[in-house]
Amino acid sequence: MTDVITLTGVVKRFGPVTALDGLDLTVRQGEVHAFLGPNGAGKTTTLRVLLGLLHAQAGSMDVLGMDPWRQTAALHRRLAYVPGDVSLWPNLSGGEVIDLLGRLRGGVDPRRRDEFIERFDLDPRKKGRSYSKGNRQKVALIAALASDVELYVLDEPTSGLDPIMESTFRESVRELRADGRTVLLSSHILSEAEALCDRVSIIRDGRIVESGTLAELRHLTRTSVTATIERGADGLADLPGVHDLVMEDGRVTAQVESDAMPGFVAALAGSGVLTLESHPPTLEDLFLQHYARS
Amino acid sequence: MSRTRSGPFVGTWTMLRFALRRDRIILPAWVIGLVAMVSFSVAATKDLYPDAQSRIEASDAINATAALVALYGKVYDPTSLGALSLIKMTAFGAALISVVFVFLIVRHTRTEEESGRLELLVSGVVGRSAPLAAALLYALLGSAALGLLTAAGLLAVGLPAAGSAAFGLAWALSALVFGVAAGVAAQLTVSHRGAIGLGLAAIALAYTLRAVGDLADGDPGWLSWLSPIGWSQQIRPFAGDRWWVSALPLIATAILVPVAFALRSRRDLGSGLIPDRLGPATGRIDGLVGLTVRLQRAMLVAWLAAAVVMGFVLGSVAENVSGLLDSPQMRQYLELLGGKQMIVDAFLAAEVSIFGIIVGGYAIASVARLRAEESSGHADLVLSTATTRMRWALSDFGFALLATGLVLIAGGAAIGLGHGVSVGDPVGQVARMTSAAVAHIPAAWVMAALVLALFGWLPRAVPGAWGLLAVFVVLGEFGSLWKLADWVLGLSPFAHSPTLPGEQVAAGSLIGLLVVGAAIAALGLVGWRRRDLAG
Numbered sequence: 001m002t003d004v005i006t007l008t009g010v011v012k013r014f015g016p017v018t019a020l021d022g023l024d025l026t027v028r029q030g031e032v033h034a035f036l037g038p039n040g041a042g043k044t045t046t047l048r049v050l051l052g053l054l055h056a057q058a059g060s061m062d063v064l065g066m067d068p069w070r071q072t073a074a075l076h077r078r079l080a081y082v083p084g085d086v087s088l089w090p091n092l093s094g095g096e097v098i099d100l101l102g103r104l105r106g107g108v109d110p111r112r113r114d115e116f117i118e119r120f121d122l123d124p125r126k127k128g129r130s131y132s133k134g135n136r137q138k139v140a141l142i143a144a145l146a147s148d149v150e151l152y153v154l155d156e157p158t159s160g161l162d163p164i165m166e167s168t169f170r171e172s173v174r175e176l177r178a179d180g181r182t183v184l185l186s187s188h189i190l191s192e193a194e195a196l197c198d199r200v201s202i203i204r205d206g207r208i209v210e211s212g213t214l215a216e217l218r219h220l221t222r223t224s225v226t227a228t229i230e231r232g233a234d235g236l237a238d239l240p241g242v243h244d245l246v247m248e249d250g251r252v253t254a255q256v257e258s259d260a261m262p263g264f265v266a267a268l269a270g271s272g273v274l275t276l277e278s279h280p281p282t283l284e285d286l287f288l289q290h291y292a293r294s
Numbered sequence: 295m296s297r298t299r300s301g302p303f304v305g306t307w308t309m310l311r312f313a314l315r316r317d318r319i320i321l322p323a324w325v326i327g328l329v330a331m332v333s334f335s336v337a338a339t340k341d342l343y344p345d346a347q348s349r350i351e352a353s354d355a356i357n358a359t360a361a362l363v364a365l366y367g368k369v370y371d372p373t374s375l376g377a378l379s380l381i382k383m384t385a386f387g388a389a390l391i392s393v394v395f396v397f398l399i400v401r402h403t404r405t406e407e408e409s410g411r412l413e414l415l416v417s418g419v420v421g422r423s424a425p426l427a428a429a430l431l432y433a434l435l436g437s438a439a440l441g442l443l444t445a446a447g448l449l450a451v452g453l454p455a456a457g458s459a460a461f462g463l464a465w466a467l468s469a470l471v472f473g474v475a476a477g478v479a480a481q482l483t484v485s486h487r488g489a490i491g492l493g494l495a496a497i498a499l500a501y502t503l504r505a506v507g508d509l510a511d512g513d514p515g516w517l518s519w520l521s522p523i524g525w526s527q528q529i530r531p532f533a534g535d536r537w538w539v540s541a542l543p544l545i546a547t548a549i550l551v552p553v554a555f556a557l558r559s560r561r562d563l564g565s566g567l568i569p570d571r572l573g574p575a576t577g578r579i580d581g582l583v584g585l586t587v588r589l590q591r592a593m594l595v596a597w598l599a600a601a602v603v604m605g606f607v608l609g610s611v612a613e614n615v616s617g618l619l620d621s622p623q624m625r626q627y628l629e630l631l632g633g634k635q636m637i638v639d640a641f642l643a644a645e646v647s648i649f650g651i652i653v654g655g656y657a658i659a660s661v662a663r664l665r666a667e668e669s670s671g672h673a674d675l676v677l678s679t680a681t682t683r684m685r686w687a688l689s690d691f692g693f694a695l696l697a698t699g700l701v702l703i704a705g706g707a708a709i710g711l712g713h714g715v716s717v718g719d720p721v722g723q724v725a726r727m728t729s730a731a732v733a734h735i736p737a738a739w740v741m742a743a744l745v746l747a748l749f750g751w752l753p754r755a756v757p758g759a760w761g762l763l764a765v766f767v768v769l770g771e772f773g774s775l776w777k778l779a780d781w782v783l784g785l786s787p788f789a790h791s792p793t794l795p796g797e798q799v800a801a802g803s804l805i806g807l808l809v810v811g812a813a814i815a816a817l818g819l820v821g822w823r824r825r826d827l828a829g
């Protein structure tokens with residue numbers, strides 16, 4: 001499988017603020033890739049850098065085999081972008097904007113356009129200033145989804161959508177993937193990433209801290225275990241991959257890494273385990289662990 | 295304002311403090327700049343007229359020259375040093391400060407509302423009418439400060455106290471009326487650009503009314519009394535100090551303020567008075583140029599209409615100029631200068647020159663659209679398509695150049711038509727005045743190029759182009775009076791436009807303007823290519 005996006009060591013500073021601090025990101029062809037991270041982590045900045053709207057100070061970038069800063073227009077012919085904060089021209093109707101953006105991208109397929117307008121339940125005759133936030137976002141989404149390109153770059157595409165529209169959106173993204181197209185979307189919504197994405201990358205303070213499939217990421221996190229045992233087990237705390245072990249009146253609680261689980265359970269068994277409860281990591285834990293760690 | 299914790303005016307003081315804080319640099323900068331301008335110009339003219347006789351001669355010459363009367367008004371007391379040395383500052387200065395106040399007030403009303411920032415505040419503890427009330431109080435405080443400092447400045451350079459106070463009052467009232475009028479305009483339009491356009495149109499109309507009214511023999515005609523700028527003149531600082539005239543702008547303010555609040559309470563936040571109609575479901579905008587035309591055409595049509603109407607009116611009064619030259623000595627003097635035709639031509643040339651500067655303002659507004667498109671995020675949408683940055687910038691810039699030329703040609707033709715109809719030679723005069731206006735195109739294009747350069751290198755400083763325009767105007771009006779070096783005067787592109795009709799066209803300086811403009815524009819494009827897209 002080829003890589004559609006490869007960023008290596010990308011640095012972007014805004015005066016004294018370092019927004020991207022040696023960022024590496026790989027998105028493979030045909031996958032739906034979620035880009036997650038807390039507010040201000042650098043998601044929007046990354047997307048704008050890889051579109052050539054911002055000029056990175058260091059690092060190498062390859063998007064669809066091109067350099068986004070030098071071959072911007074050629075690159076844009078092959079991708080579609082939805083900004084996080086969609087602002088429309090106040091006096092142009094939604095339909096006009098959709099058609100304009102389509103034409104500027106190299107042509108609109110009226111059938112596809114009408115189909116998406118229908119599916120997203122948009123009134124294309126309203127003027128930009130009279131759309132609600134969600135409807136503004138729909139205008140940009142329809143313009144992007146209706147275009148025939150290889151790569152879709154979506155910045156928090158569902159942040160203004162209601163649940164029904166969100167499921168329409170997911171459906172559309174699945175269709176794109178079935179078609180072999182690549183989608184990179186930033187999000188704060190865990191369930192969206194879980195339901196939609198093949199791989200995720202988590203960004204914090206301008207660096208990627210985790211990247212992989214959800215199963216791989218889960219694997220990296222710890223299971224919390226509670227057990228009651230008959231006799232004290234001295235070696236438990238020294239086992240590799242066991243954290244925060246507390247032993248009190250025969251009750252043991254600990255956080256155990258996935259790899260350390262067999263050894264830990266065996267040790268418990270040797271101590272005469274009476275009850276055993278284990279909670280596998282939820283996606284929530286996974287994110288909280290990355291979002292909150294300072 | 296209301297002291298209860300609810301009601302439409304709650305939070306007015308907070309909003310006012312916030313507005314003053316936001317403008318803590320720009321407001322003092324304008325006020326001090328304007329006060330310095332008026333004080334320096336008095337200081338510079340004072341010694342030119344040592345005795346009453348010299349003042350009377352200078353005043354008579356001004357009052358007898360219709361071009362100057364239309365431009366600046368009359369000197370109502372030929373012996374008065376204050377009235378004579380401030381002749382250029384009375385009407386003209388009042389218009390200038392009124393423009394500043396229109397910008398300031400729209401900035402705190404419609405611009406805030408359009409950007410959605412106001413919503414954040416109004417959803418809090420701020421009442422519905424509080425932002426407008428704060429903006430109007432801002433206009434009051436700002437104009438009062440301007441008036442007081444102006445009076446103090448004039449006093450400091452040695453003019454009589456009463457006249458200084460009257461002059462400060464005249465300026466303050468003009469700023470106040472147009473500031474409040476801008477508050478009304480901000481209720482009518484949805485875009486801040488529309489509100490500024492309405493405000494500026496009102497100022498232009500007021501200026502034209504008094505120009506025509508002042509041309510009447512003796513006392514000004516009734517048209518001058520319809521104009522707030524005319525009122526400022528008719529207070530006649532240093533020439534009788536007619537305080538009672540200040541009742542007129544106060545009455546106008548007292549009428550406009552409730553109108554603004556009534557309009558405000560009749561509409562929703564973010565909307566204008568006219569609800570939006572539905573637009574087309576499919577678009578016919580066929581690309582970048584189509585988008586530019588679509589976004590800029592309303593402003594172009596408004597400018598064309600204004601240019602044609604005002605051009606025609608001003609052109610048709612040119613011939614009346616000779617009616618003012620009744621005294622036999624004056625006529626003799628004028629024959630020496632080249633006769634009546636000369637005087638009429640000088641008047642027409644002055645009109646075209648001013649028009650050229652105003653259209654320079656249009657060029658600024660038109661190119662500044664690039665920055666507005668960028669900061670609003672629209673550029674993100676367009677530039678993430680196959681559109682290159684160069685094509686995007688050149689589309690708006692090219693449109694601005696063409697539109698600037700078109701407005702100048704239309705205005706020149708209208709001046710020619712107005713004048714031609716009154717002298718019975720429409721075709722000849724249209725041709726003559728159109729070519730006079732064409733000669734002013736290069737200078738306006740240089741202004742457009744300057745905005746592009748700012749956009750390329752210092753996008754946040756794009757509004758500074760208006761300050762540059764103000765500096766060029768002041769250089770042109772007062773530079774030689776202040777005995778500034780030639781190279782300083784030459785910094786203004788308008789200094790290189792020929793005075794037409796009446797002068798030989800120096801092709802060299804026009805070509806020079808075009809070359810300099812092209813270089814500045816190219817520089818701007820280089821900057822734009824290399825920089826980040828900024829919010």
Ligand SMILES: Nc1ncnc2c1ncn2[C@@H]1O[C@H](COP(=O)(O)OP(=O)(O)OP(=O)(O)O)[C@@H](O)[C@H]1O
Nearest residue numbers: 014017019037038039040041042043044045046829
């Ligand atoms: N034009 C700019 N000038 C200065 N700093 C900026 C600029 N743009 C972004 N930043 C800073 O860069 C950092 C990353 O911002 P970015 O918008 O990429 O975050 P994000 O991950 O998209 O956040 P969110 O989830 O809130 O959308 C932030 O600290 C932000 O303040």
Ligand SMILES: [Mg+2]
Nearest residue numbers: 043044045084
């Ligand atoms: Mg973001």
